[in-house]
Amino acid sequence: MVNYPIGIKNKKKTVLYKNRGMSLESLLNDTNEYYLINNIAVIYKKPTPIKIIKMDEVKKRITNAIFDKPSTTDYNGIYKGSYIDFEAKSTKNRTSFNLNNLRPCQISHFRKILIQKALAFLIIEFSMLGKYYLLPAQKLIYFIDTKSKKSIPLDYIKENGYEIKRSINPPLDYLKLVSFCKIK
């Protein structure tokens, strides 16, 4: 189910410190693969939903299809009995994260899983700053419900979220920080 980006197909044979400059998705795939191999957690990126319009039944091939919009987040799984759920986004903005990066159904999904006490969060890459942050979903929802702004300022993310430091193996050890997402 993990979709390996081109260039890391032989990942297990390559050295992981080569991943500088990799996309956020690749870093997370690598991290999740590390968690999986080492029995730390089981977290997958969900497959992209595709709407099939036409099939060639004889050749068992899809000959016409379009991308469908997922109604949930991209990643979910389990870590020490807890349900983990997150969305990962990269922005080129240096001072804020535009909420248009999230679809209304994704925000609604966060609300629903918070009721169920999920460890839910957003991972935001500020690509021009080379920084990665984990923002608990409850802090995201609080911002949406109390501020009438279209963007979350970086300062709010720094105050209410946690920086994920790049490391070698795994490249983006976000599970270190998920205990901060616990709902009392």
Add this chain to the structure above:
Amino acid sequence: MVNYPIGIKNKKKTVLYKNRGMSLESLLNDTNEYYLINNIAVIYKKPTPIKIIKMDEVKKRITNAIFDKPSTTDYNGIYKGSYIDFEAKSTKNRTSFNLNNLRPCQISHFRKILIQKALAFLIIEFSMLGKYYLLPAQKLIYFIDTKSKKSIPLDYIKENGYEIKRSINPPLDYLKLVSFCKIK
């Protein structure tokens, strides 16, 4: 993300006791929709992974693709803080469930999530008997590891699993039984 089967697109307007004779997948989609609407749990069927071979970049359409084999189970989500994960299968056999219905990577996935204390299970429909059973993943793994049989006898499923009674709303209330999947 929920793929509505044909005929229940206007589900919210239709009466759910019309679902006799529905496929296992439709029953589970209805049940999960019921859980979602009533804030009982958030459980989705994962999209079928599709391997894209050719894209029409101008029309943004997929013109050649094949079905990929998922490496995990079909359903996951959260219920009262706990991670839920299951596979659903229907068999026409009256006396046993053939283990060929599960792929080795799915069994391996069950092993990995059991380490993380998931509430993991198999839902089996015996379609010729009109019966539905929930078999905890640890009982499935125990059978695989201790018996050298290719099929699980119905008697083993009855002794180690739990019958899911058909009801009106939701049609297949499997969450009633998941506490039996808890790993001590």
